[in-house]
Amino acid sequence: MVASSDAEALCPPVLTAGAMQAADRYTIEEYGLPSFTLMETAGRGCAARIQDAYGPLEDEAVVVLCGKGNNGGDGLVVARHLVTDGARVHVVLASAPDELSDDAAHNLSLLRQLQADGAVGERLTIGELEDVETLTAGVAPLRPRLYVDALLGTGLTSDVREPIRSLVTWVNGRTAPTVALDVPTGLHSDTGAVLGVAVQADRTATMAAPKVGLRVGEGPTRAGTVEVVDIGMPPFVLDRAAEKPGCARETTDAAVRAWWPARDPDAYKYSVGTALIVGGAPPFAGAPVMAAKAAGRSGAGYVRCAGPETIHATLAGALTTIPTLPLPTDDDGIAPDAALDALAEAADTADAILVGPGLGRAPGTAQFVRRLVRTVDTPLVLDADGLNALAGHIDELADQRQAPWVLTPHAGEFRRLAGEEGALTDRVRAAQTYAERWDAVCLLKGMPSVVAGPTGRTVLGSIATPALATAGTGDVLAGQCVGLMAQGLSPLNAAAAALHVGGAAAERYGATHDPRSMVATDLLDMIPRVAAERFGEGRR
16 A cells, blocks of 8 residues: 555646645746746646647637636637637737736737737637627627637626626627636636636636646536646645645545555455444445445455344345444433443454444434444444434534544534534535644535545545435445454545545446436445456556
């Protein structure tokens, strides 16, 4: 298994606007790469991506909408390279030329020089925005093949104002595709929120690293296909920027292969991880069954499943390869004292424990969970009703616990845990804030899911598929997580790897089936296949 610090390098950074600006400053002021060179490299790279996706654009009309800042400067570089390659380019300046940033103004002068020299004939026109009616009339005869959004880029934190607002509405009404530079205009770079209006892009060419807002909130639907353009920024600068609050990294196949341990030739069932699943109640016996099977599919050598004695026969019948353990119950659910005694040996010998799938919310059951998390010294994954039992007590229990926690809430469970303060407008920062507060790994489920550790290290799931929108996938995810922790992965790496492998399994199902038809148990069949195809030992 590769050391965590080495494997982390296999997860590319995802940056906030502030972190990206800090990386820019360092590159310019300390590393010595001029800002104009960065802009030139960015624009040239974006033009190449546009040609790859929509080219050849020779004699095709492209409309480039440019703001006054560096994003507009990137657009001017794109315009220069496209027109040089034979496209017919119409540049629309959303502000007066004397309002442009220095680098943008320099690139405007280069474009005007091309015009003056006649090097591009009549294929280049540059105009200032008057109003959208005039713009519509001027563009219509061109029959544009493509629009380029270089109006605002990163850093916007308030609603889009005029005249940009009208331009955004106008470009969204065009039938030809739109490519956004860095982020679609109007999209919050950190949260993915639409700030009044936002460009609906077909593709986004983002500079140096993805921005967080392209991955969360409305970002994935507004940005379309996202491609990262290398602008010559040193990797160590981006890695350093990724450590700032609100930033993250993304899961990759290479990282999962590095984290997931290989088996020694002389391995035996106890040497490759013992996992204990505690869950189930009369209506929800299937949840711990799926979790237990997922733990085994993830490589844990010995898995046990404990549940209320009222469903023990069901668990035993469904888990033919997994030993089961009945927990005493009474009228209030699981009987805390008797159940803790019954569970003691299994808990002591486990390498990792999952508590919660399908457990129910009976008063005695909730008390049992709270007492269990206070006393065990084995790493815990808390999911579903295991989390609900902590609501209102989590700060106290976090101080009293004896072992590391992985918490796996969906949005509703997160709000119950965090209380009224638990806003999710910025999901990355919310996960980071409460991971630090509870000194735990927080796997905040959603699209994408966010895994944050107590030190601030954060990983986003990089696989998004609608196939996962079905009941029970959270139980499978929690089972994968405990199975990987039992094999020795750190809590954060286990959560991130489980997230990525589960996403890959769902993606694999969708490659040969309608994603709408997937049920959670299908993941159990896909995990071994995707493990062999993408994460197997032969692919290390």
